[in-house]
Amino acid sequence: MNSQAVYRGWSASSTPGPRPIGLVVVLLVGVAIVPATAERAVKTTHPRTDLRTGPSxxxxRITVLPPGIRLWADDYVDGFYRVPLCPVLHAWVSREQVQPLDRSLPRxxxxxxxxxxxxxxxxxxxATIRLAEPVAYRVRQQLHPPALILDLFGVNLARYGVRQRPSDRCTWAVVAEQVADGWAQVTFHLTFSQQRGWRVTQHDGALMLLIRNPYRGDTLDHKVIVLDPGHGGRDSGAVGPTGVREKDVNLRIALRLVELLAERGATARLLRDSDRALSPGGASQREELEARLAASEQPDADLFLSIHNNAVGSGDPARAFGTETYYWTPMSVLPARILQNHLCQRLRTNNRFISWRPFYVLRSGDVPRVLVECAYVSNPSEEQRMRGDEFTESAALALRDGLEDFFATVAAS
Ligand SMILES: [Zn+2]
Structure with a gap:
């Protein structure tokens, strides 16, 4: 039987047309057997399961979880389960990102x-936090004063002390608090302002949060930059009025940037070095983006940079021109600002804006992540510039100088 049928919120509008009599009988029998509450456990299966504020x-997003975390669902609306994180906060998760578990499993x-x-x-x-099984969590980054704030859901503190070993150089204070019943919060006050990333893992009866050491050195020497030339293969990205393809421009800039970074002692790792996709043929755009994000999460990386060129969705292509830069995590704001300024100065483009935006490849806290839109391929004059080598060279130089400026700025602060 389709278990979703007995959830509250499964309205007649979502099952249009008459039901066969047999199905009605099955449903009635089902309702008699299944508990009236129709609650059940579900487990996250998607590599990045989105917990949202409502059913769409x-x-x-309230938080993004890895696979294997058991949640309790107490409602179902329009393809989304409602999952209470604690008595005062609930989230919604798409049925496409979780697996329903056996109904006999208790809350x-x-x-x-x-x-x-x-x-x-x-x-x-x-940081090692002893817990009987993997739980839902959220990590938030604070810039001033610098801190990482870890929320743990379905959790009560049985003990308030936090032991900071002398070998811990990243935190100067760690404070554990109970926000509400079933919601604990641990704040890691950091000894440095420009954060370099974090990673959460849960196994062997513990949740572990790795806070990455601060950057060392004021130059590009020995830095590892992961480069994502946007699009590729069947996905051309934006196409200009005379046929310039964004994927080709992005790749040319990235290939030149690899050379420029190598001259300064940095290692650039390209997610693609030819006109191809990362995922197998037939993969959806979302699967391709997940493949890029997964491939870009490299433990020794210092920064992730996705290179794109822009296009207008609607309106006059001649009137949209210039440079935009995007970030998601707070630690990515400084490199985004610096790269945007270098691009606009070197390319002499219109400085449109930098913006917080949850683009797929930016949605990880492993390192600072920045996505640049160098110029508009849909704009006739900017498209013409993209045909020549000057644009490629200037964009690559601007990105190299911007990365160099970022590491020098961090070292000086
Ligand atoms: Zn693009």
Missing amino acids: REHN PQIHAVTDISVKGIEPGSL
Whole structure:
């Protein structure tokens, strides 16, 4: 039986047309057997499961979870399960991103945190939070004063102390608080302002948060930059009025940037170095973006840069021109600002804006991530510039100088 049929919110409008009598009988029998509440456990299956404020993809994200986290669903509306994170906060998750579990599984208990400690390891500081099973969480980054704030849901603190080992160099204070029943919060106050990223893993009865060490050195020497030349293969990206393809311009800039970075001692890792997609043929655009994001999450990377050129969705293509830069995590704001300024100065383009935007390849906290739209391929005069080498050279030089300026700025602050 389709279990969704007994959830509240499964309205007649979502099953148009008459039902066969057999199905009605099955439904009636089902209602008699299934508990009236129709609640059940679900488990996240998507690599980045979105927990949202309401039952649609238009609603904002509360957090993004990895696979394997068990949630409790107490309602179902329009393809979304409602999942209480704690008594005072609930989220909604698409049925496409979770797997319903056996109805006999009981509602999970609120877990007790029995121990929190922080120690220094090679790539950074590692916080270990003892928990019986993987839980839903959220990491938020604060710039001033610099901090990482970890919310743990379905969790109560059984012990308030946090042990900071002498080897931990990233935090100067770690404070654990109970926000509400079933909602604990751990704030890591950091010893440096420009953050370099974090990673959460959950296994062996613990949640572990790695806070990456701050940047070292004021130059590009020994830095690792992951470069994503946008689009490729069947996906041309934007196409200009005389046929210039965005994917070709993006790749030319990226290939030149690799050479310029190498001259300064940096390593550039390209997600593609030819006209191709990363995922196998037939993959959806979302699958391709997930493949790019997964490939770009490299443990020794210092920064991720996605290179694009823009196009107007509607309106007069002659009137939209210039440069835009996007970020998602707060630690990405500074490199976004610096790269935007270098692009506009070197390319002599219209400085449109920098903007927070949840573009798929920006949705990871592993390193600062920036997406640049160098100019408008849909604009006739900017498209003409993209045909020549001067545009490629200037864009690549601007990005190289911007990255160099970013590391120097961080070292000087
Ligand atoms: Zn693009």
